[in-house]
Amino acid sequence: MTTPPATDMASVLRDSSLVVTCGPGGVGKTTTAAALALAAAETGRRVIVVTVDPARRLADTLGIDGSSANDPFEVTGAGRDGGELWAQMLDAQATFDRMILDRTDDPERARTILTNPIYRSIAGSLAGAQEYMAIERLHQLWSSGEWDLIVIDTPPSRHAIDLLEAPDRLVTFFGHPVYRVLTAPGRSLARVTNAGASAFLWAIRRLAGPQVVEDTIEFFRALAGIEAGLRQRAADTAAVLRSAGTSFVLVSSPRAEAIDEAVHLAEALRIGGYPLAATVVNLVHPTPTPIDADTLAALADIGDGPLADQLTFHRELSALADAETREIRTLRAHAGSTPLVEVPLLDDISDLAALAALGSLLTSGL
């Protein structure tokens, strides 16, 4: 690749067809994703933002309600110059169900899967299910060709690249020899002769009890027909995520725990071959205008009182701003020449105007 990385957020948005926001929990990642999507829609593009679990306030802002879960809907009043903003909330269970129905020819077989107790608990709670569903949905949106830009908000995760590893994990899972033996046609449990598989079954039976074994095998057998499709989509999606039109935007706060996780994530992205396109640091405290040392010295022994309260707060806030600047510097080192935008601590976003203001702030450059 010869194109140098974009140096401002507006260019990142303009040059991307897929933006993936990632970062630790509690730093305003979903809000950032929505604001970026809105900013892109204001430039005339047709944009969809996919979020996993938006906070109620943001969901209200976008007009998401429970009934619209899993179906894309247009955010009214957003977008200029022919641009549109659509939003979609991911529900892992519903996406999983739909995938099974879409991929299974035989309705009886689909029903077997959907009512299997193992499936019922897998679809909702299996580690990585949410991440996998985000990938599945991304694949659908990408291949539809309907969107100029897809903004996908990843589930908060300490093991930050779960989302990116989900396809690989799934392929590994379905490629496992034990799984192959279990799903081989025409075999009953009693006739499983492969040494590895029988040891596995023996272990599962002793650990989990015979009922779990039966349910598990039934589930795997039922899934067997859709496995090839899953593998193919996982491979396609992995390629899209590494393609030139994909931008990863790292979102953090200036708090040490978040910075540490964000640094870890930046490193994981780099190793995984997913180039970091931009960094957003939310929740940054304001830096007070300094008060000169002579004034502070003269006021040092005024005793308790309202002015002392104000001076104390000024001192604390100044110290905090300094400390945050130091933390952000660490992240800046990882950002290299890509843009890093600091966003001040804001009130909760509760309407589209506030979201648009945030979008302008993010894209107005360094």
Next chain:
Amino acid sequence: MDVAAGSVEAWVHRARVAFVVGKGGVGTSTVAAALAVLAADGGANVLLVSVDGKPGLGPLLGGKPLSAREQTLHSTAAGGRIRARTISPEQSFLDYLELKGFGGMLRRVAAAASFDVIAGSTPGMEHLLVLGKIKELDRERVADLIVVDAPPAGHAAPFLRSAAALQDAVSSGPIREQADEVAALLADHGRCHGVLVTLPEDTPVSETIELAYDLEDRLGLALAPLVVNGCWPDRPGLTMTATTAARKQGVTVTAATKRSLDAVVRFGRARVDAQRAQLDRLDRELPLPRVHLPRLPVARLLPEHLDRLAAALGTEPIAPDVERTGGRR
């Protein structure tokens, strides 16, 4: 709501297992560490457990990053101490196999199927294994109090609910027994408590209210006083202009100083007002006593900060002001 009565300080010496839970970014690890310090300062032998292997907890207590190998981090004059470790599903799985007499077969099983396949083929199993391990540690009475830094909300609910989910999915066998025992631990108000942590902000408060009812109604988990972390200082001086403040203290300050102070005060006032609105919501919607922890003006917490937080944690909880706000229970 069934609430552990009295102060957190008294409560930490009655409870045996405390699950510290909250949305990502609210400071559950910090609160878990401060809770451990509070208990140890009162003479308790504490085991601090990190479920998702956050290594930062060790350094926060002046030690090395946490690992599966237990380390002693803190000893107190009162004879208390804090040991800490991580508990991973993988390690719990091996421990469980050993407990169930699989020792000799371990290698064959490991060769036959990776942990991912076994855990992945029995959903909720990863979480149940970790909870089962905590239950075993409690049964062996390895500490007076086990403080568990549980995964963040979104993950906290599936984690704590895994036993109930497996009780629904599995009707017999060892997994069922394990699920039953874990569910019994969670619902045992004499042994086990949930410590909810939030920030005085809209989204964390909404999620905490939801999580509190969920944990209590569905799991029967007894809830300790709610911890509101990161509270802005509500100082009387922040209600007036710098000019007024200076006059009240009988000093004069320059116009530039006034401007700088006024800007800071406006910011502080806005935070305190927003915080008040959220605390009012808690008064109305969550009948749990609360302790408020101060927002420390640092970006990176150090061991010395924990003592301040532990002290704040030990203060008498504030009862929700239902009368004033017309709460629902």
